[in-house]
Amino acid sequence: MQCCWQNQTLICDGVTLSRVLKPNPKTLGKPATIKDVASHAGVSYQTVSRVINEHPAVKAATRVRVENAIRVFNYHPNGAARSLVSQRSTTLGIISFGTAFYGPSQMVASIEQAARGRGYGLSYANLAALSISELTDAIKTLRRQNVGGLLIVAPLLEVETASLDNLYKNLPFVLIDAETSAKHPFSAIDQFAGGRLSAEHLIALGHRKIALLSGPQTWYDAKLRNKGWRTALHNAKLEPVQDVAGNWSAGSGYQVTKQLLEHHKFTGLLVGNDQMALGALRALHEHGLRIPEDVSVVGFDNMPETAFFEPPLTTIEQDFASLGQRCLEQLIALIEKPELAPRMQVIVPKLIVRSSTDVPKTQPSAVKVKN
Amino acid sequence: MQCCWQNQTLICDGVTLSRVLKPNPKTLGKPATIKDVASHAGVSYQTVSRVINEHPAVKAATRVRVENAIRVFNYHPNGAARSLVSQRSTTLGIISFGTAFYGPSQMVASIEQAARGRGYGLSYANLAALSISELTDAIKTLRRQNVGGLLIVAPLLEVETASLDNLYKNLPFVLIDAETSAKHPFSAIDQFAGGRLSAEHLIALGHRKIALLSGPQTWYDAKLRNKGWRTALHNAKLEPVQDVAGNWSAGSGYQVTKQLLEHHKFTGLLVGNDQMALGALRALHEHGLRIPEDVSVVGFDNMPETAFFEPPLTTIEQDFASLGQRCLEQLIALIEKPELAPRMQVIVPKLIVRSSTDVPKTQPSAVKVKN
DNA sequence: GTTAGCGTTGTGATCGTTCACAAAACAGCG
DNA sequence: CGCTGTTTTGTGAACGATCACAACGCTAAC
Incomplete structure (x- = not known):
């Protein structure tokens, strides 16, 4: 391999490998952008974009060069810029209530698990009380995070949900373990x-x-x-x-x-x-x-x-894990191809018999036997 | 009050109140933007921006007009655009582990509560296992959400944290109930x-x-x-x-x-x-x-x-509630004025005596008394 | 030697907001 | 009325990425 520095640029076998970084005072301290990476790798910003989005039309050698530059700069794509231009979000919002209790907290955890597996992030809002004002506040907070959809793990009555139609506008959502009705999509354990x-x-x-x-x-x-x-x-x-x-x-x-x-x-x-x-x-x-x-x-x-x-x-x-999985898929479907999304999904629970139940041994009444 | 429609514009006492919406086919279906609101209220987009950011230099009458337009359009500010241009984020990331247990789940809940109170949203990532790869994955997911800082509720050893310096770069964070050291800012219960x-x-x-x-x-x-x-x-x-x-x-x-x-x-x-x-x-x-x-x-x-x-x-x-409050303030301080932020905070716990403890009544040994 | 076709790369416009600055409107004063 | 100072409002340029499209460099075919 023949390598040489030429005009502040490292060239090996005729291929530009890297250029000397001129620390731009304006850029100093700020996180690297796609352009920093591009100029370091000697390509255009579009090519870098292709690499981070795993577009196939990039030559292997170019890809390697860009990936190196990404590592050098510790570059992370800016989600805000991304979702601004692409008009979609990789963040979903989850609204929960009563996470001090086992059921709700398990649902939240399993949904997060499922979401990350599918490449989505989760923005989280827990309701301090089951009131319209708390819910309104939570939805507003999540809207500001630019979520692409909402998962609502709260025992809201349909009336309440309906009264918020305005808040939900343009924002697909799935109700989880909430008032059943054909009106809104939902997932639940039966x-x-x-x-x-x-x-x-x-x-x-x-x-x-x-x-x-x-x-x-x-x-x-x-x-x-x-x-x-x-x-x-x-x-x-x-x-x-x-x-x-x-x-x-x-x-x-x-x-x-x-x-x-x-x-x-x-x-x-x-x-x-x-x-x-x-x-x-x-x-x-x-x-x-x-x-x-x-x-x-x-x-x-x-x-x-x-x-x-x-x-x-x-x-x-x-089975909270499978509930989490399913309602997530439902929401993603609702976002990507609404007409094909399932309206409702129900999971059947299971009886676990331990020793707190048996045939009644005393007379059919609760006898007081104060010890 | 004198009101009349003039040239598709509602004018009351000489003040333009609202204009008829011409439904732009390109805009149809999409959420309203600051410009839609502006043209409806008959002001410039900057004025709308001032209203939503509660800037004082807006005449009361103008403000009312803009607020009406906001309601009409069901307008919600686009967080992506906002954090893109202002270079700051109103979302914080929280990384947790072991939310099946009481302590961690309480911390997450109380932090969310505190965050929303301070106007911050929370992006949530729960580690499925306590491994570097899980942590790396979680941090990347949160970075993509453009979080302004990280709250880490995970019992990571310092070694592990240190090895991730690169991932944390340009991203302030607070460790919660994790390995104490003067190196990284942290909050904990003692x-x-x-x-x-x-x-x-x-x-x-x-x-x-x-x-x-x-x-x-x-x-x-x-x-x-x-x-x-x-x-x-x-x-x-x-x-x-x-x-x-x-x-x-x-x-x-x-x-x-x-x-x-x-x-x-x-x-x-x-x-x-x-x-x-x-x-x-x-x-x-x-x-x-x-x-x-x-x-x-x-x-x-x-x-x-x-x-x-x-x-x-x-x-x-x-006292998880006050821990949540404090570590949140610490992270916000770290983001806004790093030099003034407290390095570490410790909360002292409290003994609750119930009936599972008493003076030893049997011989100082565990006697077997099989019933 | 053109021309067509494919794989690869680059360019300009765009997303919705804030920022810095400039301009207009209004009031107070001599 | 003109000057100054303070409110109040408007304009152009950014932010960092994606999208649609154009252009480049090759190879193969006519």
């Missing part, structure tokens, strides 16, 4: 099926006195799970002993169960999520009741801790 | 102090045989908590009965405690987080040990569920 599954489990074991401890009825999930429970009970010609609601937290599960025990007798307890179930277990224990001998308990979510509750909890497992 | 606090609590109660159940030693937090425990023990002239590690999960807490119980006797157990403590409680129960009579247990994190464990868990509370 909470109704999950509810039925857990109630049918207790019924099959022989329970006749079953109490319901729902999540907050402002949440779509909570309502549907409840509906699933009631449908299964109804099919077995049973009425719930009582139907109460907590706020998803272990604390509320504890308190509501305590109240429940004062006035009602039951051998089965269906709970809206695992965290409330934890509180319920504690209240039952304090009341001197054994689980599952006196009362069988079923949770919802299958968070990893439930296997170590006292006793290990029977619960419903939801 | 895990060492937390560790000492919990160990000193057991020692003050009179425990002499104390076992340690740490988190994974690849995590900075786990190492420092362990160091805190050991320092407190050392100061009391004690040696840990045994020092073992889990992987933060309840399952690992359960298994490791089972092994521990086969070979060692202790009256106190210090655990690296609440989830492992849950598993440990279960293992102790299965072994026929009473808590706190036979063994006292201290967790770490104070996740809301711990108050409903069997028994309610003594643990260490960390």
